[in-house]
Amino acid sequence: EWIDNPDYATAPARSKNRDALNAEINQRTVAKTSEQWVAELNAAGVPCGPIYAIDEMFEDPQVKHLGMAQQVASDDGRDITLVAQPFTLSRTPSRMAARPPEFGEQTEEILSEFGFTDGEIADLRLHRVV
Incomplete structure (x- = not known):
C-alpha cells in the first residue's frame, strides 16, 4: 500500500x-x-x-572464515584485534603493519603541524580543550 x-x-x-x-x-x-x-x-x-556491534562482527562465522580480523601488538604488549582489508590479493597479501594511535596520542604532533606552539598546546590542555 x-x-x-x-x-x-x-x-x-x-x-x-x-x-x-x-x-x-x-x-x-x-x-x-x-x-x-x-x-x-x-x-x-x-x-x-546484519548490522553488528564491533564484538558481534568479530564473532560472525564469515568474518572468521575469511580471516577479516588481524592482531596487532600495542606498545604495552597487549594484542589489539582490528578489521583487516576487505579483499585478498594473491600476489600482494596485506597485513596490519602498525596499530592505530591511542586516543589523544598524536594530538601535540598534529597541532604542531597546524602551527600551534608548545605554549598554545599547553594552554589548550590546561583548559581541557584537548
Missing part, C-alpha cells in the same frame, strides 16, 4: 516524509528478528546482512 501513498511515491516525497516513513518501516520490521529479515531479503535477491 505504500507504493500508492503519494507521501512515498517519489524520492522527493519520501525525503519530505522521511520521519513518517521510518516510523511505518520500524512498525513492520519489529515483527521479525534481524536473522529472519536477512534470510528473507537475501532470498528475494536483496543483498544484505
Whole structure:
C-alpha cells in the first residue's frame, strides 16, 4: 500500500516524509528478528546482512572464515584485534603493519603541524580543550 501513498511515491516525497516513513518501516520490521529479515531479503535477491556491534562482527562465522580480523601488538604488549582489508590479493597479501594511535596520542604532533606552539598546546590542555 505504500507504493500508492503519494507521501512515498517519489524520492522527493519520501525525503519530505522521511520521519513518517521510518516510523511505518520500524512498525513492520519489529515483527521479525534481524536473522529472519536477512534470510528473507537475501532470498528475494536483496543483498544484505546484519548490522553488528564491533564484538558481534568479530564473532560472525564469515568474518572468521575469511580471516577479516588481524592482531596487532600495542606498545604495552597487549594484542589489539582490528578489521583487516576487505579483499585478498594473491600476489600482494596485506597485513596490519602498525596499530592505530591511542586516543589523544598524536594530538601535540598534529597541532604542531597546524602551527600551534608548545605554549598554545599547553594552554589548550590546561583548559581541557584537548
